[in-house]
Amino acid sequence: MIYKRSSTLFREAQKVIPGGVNSPVRAFKAVGGDPIFVKEAKGAYLYDEDGNRLIDYINSWGPMILGHAHQPVVDAVVEKAKKGTSFGMPTEIETKIAELAVSMVPNIDKIRFVNSGTEACMSAVRLARGFTKKDKIIKFAGCYHGHSDSFLIQAGSGAVTFGSPNSPGVTEGTAKDTLLARYNDLGNVEEIINSNKNEIACIIIEPVAGNMGCIPPVKGFLEGLRSLCDAHNILLIFDEVMTGFRLAKGGVQELYGIKADIVTFGKVIGGGLPVGAFAAREEIMNHLAPLGPVYQAGTLSGNPLAMAAGLAMLTELHENSNIFDSIAKKTEYLHEGIAKALIEKNIVHTINRVGSMISVHFSENPVIDFESAAEGNNDTFKKFFHGMLNQGIYIAPSAFETWFITEALTYEDLDTTIKAVSAIAENL
Numbered sequence: 001m002i003y004k005r006s007s008t009l010f011r012e013a014q015k016v017i018p019g020g021v022n023s024p025v026r027a028f029k030a031v032g033g034d035p036i037f038v039k040e041a042k043g044a045y046l047y048d049e050d051g052n053r054l055i056d057y058i059n060s061w062g063p064m065i066l067g068h069a070h071q072p073v074v075d076a077v078v079e080k081a082k083k084g085t086s087f088g089m090p091t092e093i094e095t096k097i098a099e100l101a102v103s104m105v106p107n108i109d110k111i112r113f114v115n116s117g118t119e120a121c122m123s124a125v126r127l128a129r130g131f132t133k134k135d136k137i138i139k140f141a142g143c144y145h146g147h148s149d150s151f152l153i154q155a156g157s158g159a160v161t162f163g164s165p166n167s168p169g170v171t172e173g174t175a176k177d178t179l180l181a182r183y184n185d186l187g188n189v190e191e192i193i194n195s196n197k198n199e200i201a202c203i204i205i206e207p208v209a210g211n212m213g214c215i216p217p218v219k220g221f222l223e224g225l226r227s228l229c230d231a232h233n234i235l236l237i238f239d240e241v242m243t244g245f246r247l248a249k250g251g252v253q254e255l256y257g258i259k260a261d262i263v264t265f266g267k268v269i270g271g272g273l274p275v276g277a278f279a280a281r282e283e284i285m286n287h288l289a290p291l292g293p294v295y296q297a298g299t300l301s302g303n304p305l306a307m308a309a310g311l312a313m314l315t316e317l318h319e320n321s322n323i324f325d326s327i328a329k330k331t332e333y334l335h336e337g338i339a340k341a342l343i344e345k346n347i348v349h350t351i352n353r354v355g356s357m358i359s360v361h362f363s364e365n366p367v368i369d370f371e372s373a374a375e376g377n378n379d380t381f382k383k384f385f386h387g388m389l390n391q392g393i394y395i396a397p398s399a400f401e402t403w404f405i406t407e408a409l410t411y412e413d414l415d416t417t418i419k420a421v422s423a424i425a426e427n428l
């Protein structure tokens with residue numbers, strides 16, 4: 001495949017946009033080479049500026065669970081747009097999508113809409129702090145909750161339990177309130193709680209991790225967090241920006257039968273438009289302004305185009321809930337096919353999968369946390385990524401990302417993908 005016009009466009013973009021992109025991972029820095037500029041997309045396929053057709057395994061990083069330009073979503077947005085695109089006043093459609101979301105997800109009575117997953121997680125943490133009147137939070141190394149200051153924290157050095165900033169611009173003052181724990185390590189969480197008695201407002205977690213590849217929680221881990229939170233008056237926040245409306249109608253809470261206190265959403269809930277949301281039981285949500293003292297706001301929050309896209313998407317998922325099984329089966333098929341192709345060529349690897357999330361790690365050990373995810377062979381991943389791209393298959397340009405399977409992918413597409421893996425495995 002030839003990617004000439006994409007490279008030209010990338011050079012132009014770099015003159016006026018930092019790094020040529022509006023979100024860093026798009027720039028291909030982890031894999032080298034120039035990013036692909038997309039022109040349009042339909043169903044399972046991307047069509048780029050050079051006229052190539054690519055099978056898409058990123059799907060806008062998750063939202064397009066039914067494929068690109070899904071007709072009911074497109075129609076809903078076009079119809080809405082003709083009637084005005086923003087009012088900054090209440091609209092009926094906001095109540096409609098709120099009612100639907102609350103009916104699909106367990107343990108939530110009220111939901112507030114924002115414009116991104118970052119905003120949802122940032123607001124959820126503020127709400128948890130306001131509700132518990134405590135300051136510190138626990139997050140897990142390798143989990144991503146957006147780019148707000150409290151989350152851009154890495155493990156602190158030596159004996160300190162608090163984190164340190166992992167981006168310039170995040171202050172030490174902010175960092176000292178974020179405590180970093182190891183994913184899937186309940187003992188570590190317990191230690192942190194014990195050395196910060198009565199100071200922790202919330203634990204925030206990706207209940208199935210997707211931002212260090214796909215990492216499922218080990219048996220008992222989420223249950224253990226629930227008990228620790230109950231014992232210590234800590235709120236448990238499930239960041240379901242990736243998993244919500246993807247792994248089940250009710251997300252991971254439904255999938256594993258575990259109750260969170262606050263849940264955050266993004267990606268699928270917006271049907272491809274910029275939407276995030278956070279939700280909880282009434283007692284907690286009533287702490288938000290204008291009912292309560294915890295402030296949170298947004299000029300474009302509940303935007304009619306975004307709500308129309310989200311409502312159309314959730315309606316489809318609500319009415320056809322066999323979709324979740326169907327995409328999980330496709331993912332399992334892909335898993336088996338890729339594993340077979342890699343084993344035939346003796347390529348050391350580990351594949352993780354939950355529902356329609358899957359990741360291929362070039363590592364011989366189980367991938368259960370950030371450290372084990374980081375052990376993967378990045379040179380092999382780079383070759384794998386570019387090999388796939390040359391065969392017209394678009395996977396995430398980083399070894400720390402999950403692939404997202406959509407209902408638009410056919411078994412023929414999956415076979416094409418498995419054949420591509422077979423063909424390139426020779427040279428990995």
Ligand SMILES: *Cc1c(COP(=O)(O)O)cnc(C)c1O
Nearest residue numbers: 116117118144145146241242266
């Ligand atoms: C994508 C993501 C976010 C951030 O959402 P944005 O819309 O990119 O701000 C937060 N949490 C998780 C788990 C995510 O996958």
